[in-house]
Amino acid sequence: MENLKSFDELTFLDNFMFQCVLRNQRLCKHLIEKILGISVKELHYQEFEKTINLGLASKGIRLDVYVKDDQGRVYDIEMQCSQVPYNGLAKRTRFYQSMIDMEQLEKGEKYENLNASYIIFICTFDPFGRNLPMYTFTHCCEEENTIKLNDGETRLFLNSKGSENAQDPEIAAFLRYVDGKAAEGEFVRSLDQEVQFVKSLEKVRREYMILSDEIRRRQEEAAAEAMAKGIQQERESNILGMLQEKIPMETISRITKASIAQIREIGKLHGVL
Incomplete structure (x- = not known):
């Protein structure tokens, strides 16, 4: 940041x-x-x-x-x-x-x-x-x-x-x-x-403070978005790995907290199912 x-x-x-x-x-x-x-x-x-x-x-x-x-x-x-x-x-x-x-x-x-x-x-x-x-x-x-x-x-x-x-x-x-x-x-x-x-100029100082706050807010949102995306990618990677190891979808769901439908979608997307 x-x-x-x-x-x-x-x-x-x-x-x-x-x-x-x-x-x-x-x-x-x-x-x-x-x-x-x-x-x-x-x-x-x-x-x-x-x-x-x-x-x-x-x-x-x-x-x-x-x-x-x-x-x-x-x-x-x-x-x-x-x-x-x-x-x-x-x-x-x-x-x-x-x-x-x-x-x-x-x-x-x-x-x-x-x-x-x-x-x-x-x-x-x-x-x-x-x-x-x-x-x-x-x-x-x-x-x-x-x-x-x-x-x-x-x-x-x-x-x-x-x-x-x-x-x-x-x-x-x-x-x-x-x-x-x-x-x-x-x-x-x-x-x-x-x-x-x-x-x-106090007016310009205030303008810069408002701008800085907005930039920080956007940076924090972008960082949170990137973190969430990274977590999701890691989760999907783990699911894909387990599917490739032929682990039952019910077991994968219990471990990753993903639904069977989500696991199936990930498997189809990567050609595993």
């Missing part, structure tokens, strides 16, 4: 605090502009931890920071503190992109109406092992890489371990901050001050 931090222990790297800090439009806008080298006039927040689920049978996603600007461009900013299996992070961004596109395009709309979108993962590790401060991916032709697909899709990964190779001093300072170093420079100090400001 995951150990949850207390509210006072939270840092910019923690999901809840990361979202709270980037609710500050000035800081979020500046971060986007520095990372992408573009100008953003105004941001419009969609939801706090945006959830996209397009169907009952579909896998949904929860986005950390999901905003649109005055030109309709979409930005999803994620804090990624744990490494995933090979290529898992890339495929995760692929799935996020597809879900965002599906939500953007209303039924009957033309594909040309899809707005430009940027998926930005801020990683506390080097996701591609080349020590670059950031890795930017857009689609281009393999045979002639000067030919761009220009589909408006950009996926970008920041590497907190590559700060020494960042040309922009603010990006370098930001990466060092994400890597656990002291806040340096006006922008990063503003981020750190926002963390402290958020911690001073």
